Amino acid sequence: QVHLVESGGGLAQPGGSLGLSCAAFGSIHRFYAMGWYRQAPGKQRELVAVIPSGGSTNYVDSVKGRFTISRDYSKNTVFLQMNSLKPEDTAVYYCNAAWSAYNYWGQGTQVTVSS
Secondary structure, three states: OEEEEEEEEEEEEEOOEEEEEEEEEEEOOEEEEEEEEEOOOOOOOEEEEOOOOOOOEEEOOHHHHOOEEEHHHHHOHHHHEEOOOHHHHHHHEEEEEEEEEEEEOOOOEEEEEEO
């Protein structure tokens, strides 16, 4: 079992920045892919960014050049730095850890971009 604890998020103005972090506890190991998804009201959950184990990062087109995902393997933590935020980035952001048939989610953290 893996437990994901998210922190960060909150309110930012358009053009501003926010950072998210997600610490994984339990039976986590480096082969898990870790990433961030988001779900806006009335929309489906979508992948924002992911770091596969030992692989290259992957981003949804709408955040490329603005968001950066990183991972600290020694602390089983994944980060999402969000710059140049736009109102359309407003959503609940969820941390995800996935490996083989195992798929775990964090509780979600709200990100609101508004002036």
